[in-house]
Amino acid sequence: MESVYRSVLGADFGRLQPQLQEYFSAAPGGGMYGEGTGVFETAGCPRAWLRPLLGLIPVSNAFFPDYGTQIPFTIRNYPHLDPWNRPALTAVRTFRFPGGSRVFEDTTVLTGPGSLTDYLGRKRNLATDLMLAVTKQGHLRMDSPSSRLFLGPLRVPLPAFAAADAQVEQWHDDATGTFRITTRVIQRQAGTVFVYDGSFHYATRTWDGLLPADALPARWERRL
Numbered sequence: 001m002e003s004v005y006r007s008v009l010g011a012d013f014g015r016l017q018p019q020l021q022e023y024f025s026a027a028p029g030g031g032m033y034g035e036g037t038g039v040f041e042t043a044g045c046p047r048a049w050l051r052p053l054l055g056l057i058p059v060s061n062a063f064f065p066d067y068g069t070q071i072p073f074t075i076r077n078y079p080h081l082d083p084w085n086r087p088a089l090t091a092v093r094t095f096r097f098p099g100g101s102r103v104f105e106d107t108t109v110l111t112g113p114g115s116l117t118d119y120l121g122r123k124r125n126l127a128t129d130l131m132l133a134v135t136k137q138g139h140l141r142m143d144s145p146s147s148r149l150f151l152g153p154l155r156v157p158l159p160a161f162a163a164a165d166a167q168v169e170q171w172h173d174d175a176t177g178t179f180r181i182t183t184r185v186i187q188r189q190a191g192t193v194f195v196y197d198g199s200f201h202y203a204t205r206t207w208d209g210l211l212p213a214d215a216l217p218a219r220w221e222r223r224l
Helices: 004-015 018-023
Strands: 032-044 067-081 087-097 100-112 115-120 126-134 140-144 147-151 154-157 164-173 178-187 191-206
Touching (some): 032 178
Antiparallel strands (some): 032 191, 067 087, 126 147, 164 178, 178 191
């Protein structure tokens, strides 16, 4: 079975830097998960006026009101099948701010031929379409141009004035031997509302294929 990223990129997967190909090759049933440790040069919500409002978003373990520099973090990536046997990758990121730790968790699911949907939050109730592209330098770019909320039985598409576009670029820095990632969540009226930007070391480890308790969501989401 292929990784969700290889399935979507197809032949373009071979244009990624070799280290990125290894990073994004973890597939369900492969017996391996990935673990990284590093430092974000900046992380969180850079808009002080917006931070108190983030608590009103009905999505936990996704966006948070903290902001800082030189923030240690860890990331764990688990390839698996979701409850509907769709290939998936669950990621758990832990940010260690001076005031306490924050978690950002999501599950990226292959929801159709060439289609990825990223389900964010503890209840996976914020869904975004994930678009992939390989740059001339072999970096991976990811863009999430449209989002919707699942509130109980309701599916609520976010209108343009309220939606935000997540833009991610990841690559390997040969000079330092680390992976780098830069993420910006940009809202049309407010500008950049969430960011994390830094570097990390990464290694794969064996596992039994069962998600650990702290990587299991409070609920899974099937809807698109």
